[in-house]
Amino acid sequence: MIQISVQKKLLAADGEIKLNVNISLKKGKLTTIYGPSGAGKTSLLRIISGLLKADKGRIVVNQKTWLDTDKKISLKPQERKLGFVFQDYALFPNMTVKENLLFALDKGQDKKIITNLIAITELESLKDRKPENLSGGQKQRVALARALVRKPDILMLDEPLSALDPAMRNKLQDYILKVHKEYNLTTVLISHEVGEIVKMSDTVLILEKGEVIKQGNPFDVFTNKQISGKFQFTGEIINIKKEDIIYVVTILIGSSFVKVVAEENELKDINIGDTVIVASKAFNPIFQKVK
Amino acid sequence: MIEWQPLILTFKLALVTTVLLLIIAIPLSYWLAYSKSKVKPIIETLVSMPLVLPPTVLGFYLLIAFSPSNTIGSWLNDYLDLQLIFSFHGLVFASIIYSLPFMVQPLQSGFSNISSSIIEASYVLGKTKTKTLFKVLLPNMKSSILTGIVLAFAHTIGEFGVVLMIGGNIPGETKVASIAIYDEVEALNYTMANTYSIILFAITFFILLLVYLINGGYIKPFKK
Amino acid sequence: MNVLNGKITAIETSGSLSIIEIQIGAFFFKTILIETPNSASYLKEENQVKVIFKETEVVIGKGTKHMVSLQNKITGTIDGIEKGALLSKLCIKTSVGIIISIITANSVQKLDLKLGETVTAMIKTNEIMLSE
Numbered sequence: 001m002i003q004i005s006v007q008k009k010l011l012a013a014d015g016e017i018k019l020n021v022n023i024s025l026k027k028g029k030l031t032t033i034y035g036p037s038g039a040g041k042t043s044l045l046r047i048i049s050g051l052l053k054a055d056k057g058r059i060v061v062n063q064k065t066w067l068d069t070d071k072k073i074s075l076k077p078q079e080r081k082l083g084f085v086f087q088d089y090a091l092f093p094n095m096t097v098k099e100n101l102l103f104a105l106d107k108g109q110d111k112k113i114i115t116n117l118i119a120i121t122e123l124e125s126l127k128d129r130k131p132e133n134l135s136g137g138q139k140q141r142v143a144l145a146r147a148l149v150r151k152p153d154i155l156m157l158d159e160p161l162s163a164l165d166p167a168m169r170n171k172l173q174d175y176i177l178k179v180h181k182e183y184n185l186t187t188v189l190i191s192h193e194v195g196e197i198v199k200m201s202d203t204v205l206i207l208e209k210g211e212v213i214k215q216g217n218p219f220d221v222f223t224n225k226q227i228s229g230k231f232q233f234t235g236e237i238i239n240i241k242k243e244d245i246i247y248v249v250t251i252l253i254g255s256s257f258v259k260v261v262a263e264e265n266e267l268k269d270i271n272i273g274d275t276v277i278v279a280s281k282a283f284n285p286i287f288q289k290v291k
Numbered sequence: 292m293i294e295w296q297p298l299i300l301t302f303k304l305a306l307v308t309t310v311l312l313l314i315i316a317i318p319l320s321y322w323l324a325y326s327k328s329k330v331k332p333i334i335e336t337l338v339s340m341p342l343v344l345p346p347t348v349l350g351f352y353l354l355i356a357f358s359p360s361n362t363i364g365s366w367l368n369d370y371l372d373l374q375l376i377f378s379f380h381g382l383v384f385a386s387i388i389y390s391l392p393f394m395v396q397p398l399q400s401g402f403s404n405i406s407s408s409i410i411e412a413s414y415v416l417g418k419t420k421t422k423t424l425f426k427v428l429l430p431n432m433k434s435s436i437l438t439g440i441v442l443a444f445a446h447t448i449g450e451f452g453v454v455l456m457i458g459g460n461i462p463g464e465t466k467v468a469s470i471a472i473y474d475e476v477e478a479l480n481y482t483m484a485n486t487y488s489i490i491l492f493a494i495t496f497f498i499l500l501l502v503y504l505i506n507g508g509y510i511k512p513f514k515k
Numbered sequence: 516m517n518v519l520n521g522k523i524t525a526i527e528t529s530g531s532l533s534i535i536e537i538q539i540g541a542f543f544f545k546t547i548l549i550e551t552p553n554s555a556s557y558l559k560e561e562n563q564v565k566v567i568f569k570e571t572e573v574v575i576g577k578g579t580k581h582m583v584s585l586q587n588k589i590t591g592t593i594d595g596i597e598k599g600a601l602l603s604k605l606c607i608k609t610s611v612g613i614i615i616s617i618i619t620a621n622s623v624q625k626l627d628l629k630l631g632e633t634v635t636a637m638i639k640t641n642e643i644m645l646s647e
Binding site: 049051076077078079080081082083084086087088090091092093094103104106146149150 | 406408409411412413414415416417418419426427430431
Binding site: 230244245261262263265266279281284 | 516547549569570571597598599600601602603604615617641642643644
């Protein structure tokens with residue numbers, strides 16, 4: 001169990017906001033923080049990891065106090081057992097993939113975990129390469145593996161997949177889920193993708209102007225009304241095109257495109273880039289055997 | 292017949308100065324790059340002063356400060372048996388101050404150019420600041436270090452005013468090449484002055500050329 | 516998307532399927548769902564729900580008397596016609612509000628549908644979705 005309660009004044013683009021978060025994370029669960037930019041998502045992760053000082057707060061991780069401003073306790077980032085995957089990967093350019101992982105080892109720690117991690121993230125063929133010779137997705141895998149070397153109490157990922165194309169993103173989501181389950185991690189993720197959140201998380205927190213305004217099971221949180229349609233997906237509007245008197249809307253769901261017919265009034269407050277729920281009744285779709 | 296001693300002395304001075312400067316400048320520029328202290332601008336200004344100040348001004352104050360008749364000078368003399376004026380030690384000391392900005396500025400910009408997330412990544416992986424400095428920061432700013440070393444070295448070779456003020460002109464002790472050239476010109480011995488000058492010109496040219504070649508990526512001394 | 520507000524008046528369940536009856540004004544809509552009051556909390560008699568169906572699923576019959584299997588039949592008058600090359604959009608004024616139907620332009624022509632004409636809008640039971 002991880003108890004987090006922190007407060008801090010932050011300077012955001014549109015003035016000062018007060019980060020005021022009171023949450024508890026269950027062991028072995030994946031929690032996603034969702035919210036507009038400037039809501040304090042990254043600051044929250046940085047406070048948990050000790051890279052940013054909270055004005056006031058208390059963080060207790062598995063009975064160990066990481067932060068207690070009342071008792072003047074604040075462990076340095078070095079003393080907190082956590083894994084952090086940075087948005088820009090933050091691999092050490094002077095080291096190969098394997099050296100990046102070896103660097104993360106604690107004194108006297110068994111090197112076997114490196115071999116395991118290289119295997120699980122399928123980095124065997126890349127292990128002697130320098131980061132400059134890796135693609136974005138490969139770098140992200142290395143960053144993920146490196147963050148796990150010390151078997152962290154919390155794994156934190158700051159928008160780990162935002163720079164990747166949809167296919168790569170899908171694969172990386174699977175890697176993250178795989179290690180999350182394999183090592184029974186408590187994981188905190190920042191993401192802007194509703195589809196990704198619904199796929200990956202046990203819990204989602206919506207952070208707005210420094211406050212958690214909603215939390216719970218991602219499906220319940222994002223579909224504020226229940227729709228009875230059984231054939232239901234979350235996707236992103238890619239294109240809206242008028243054909244005859246109707247509109248054909250292209251929606252990206254996962255890595256596949258679907259087309260949905262819509263009427264003018266439905267599109268009043270819908271724009272390209274919006275996240276939508278696509279629903280149909282279970283009575284309509286058909287399927288055919290492919291193999 | 293050319294006298295090699297001033298040239299050898301020049302390179303000995305440049306070498307000793309550069310090594311000591313590197314040791315001093317790494318922590319100093321690390322502090323300058325990351326500190327948010329209010330005194331930082333003052334320290335930065337002091338470090339950069341030798342860039343604009345006439346070397347004679349620096350030499351003059353060092354001469355006054357280290358003169359055995361002065362408190363600092365006599366203290367050094369009495370307790371450390373160290374005489375800093377008209378001695379090789381004094382030259383090294385003056386050169387360090389004089390060439391400090393040439394070492395500190397490339398290192399400081401080298402530190403500043405390293406992405407903060409790399410440093411934070413190292414901390415989060417449980418590594419101390421010292422370990423991060425030696426394993427992560429320094430290896431990723433090799434070209435800044437090289438620039439600093441070469442500039443400090445070359446600049447020390449070219450020193451004249453400070454050396455003249457504090458070192459005087461003692462053969463084998465403080466008579467470096469630049470002073471020797473001045474001497475020869477004074478004595479209207481232009482051939483000799485020319486020989487020294489050409490050697491200094493050629494050496495500094497090649498040292499600087501090497502830096503630009505390496506930093507421009509024309510040759511790669513570091514294994515990738 | 517046609518959205519109408521109504522009230523659940525009857526729920527008939529068998530296995531995981533339910534047929535729900537929703538009252539809108541004096542009219543009753545029926546829909547079949549793969550949900551039961553146990554699986555979806557909003558399925559409760561007297562609960563307010565939205566009845567949702569796609570314009571393209573609204574069948575149009577000329578006049579008021581039709582022998583068809585469709586249960587959701589509501590009469591109204593044509594309030595607007597927008598003609599396209601292949602498709603046409605009809606706005607039908609009914610006792611439950613405006614219902615929009617998109618049918619082929621050819622059908623509009625064949626049935627000789629005109630403004631002010633009385634028609635029946637019909638929606639298959641399995642095409643209606645409910646939402647809280």
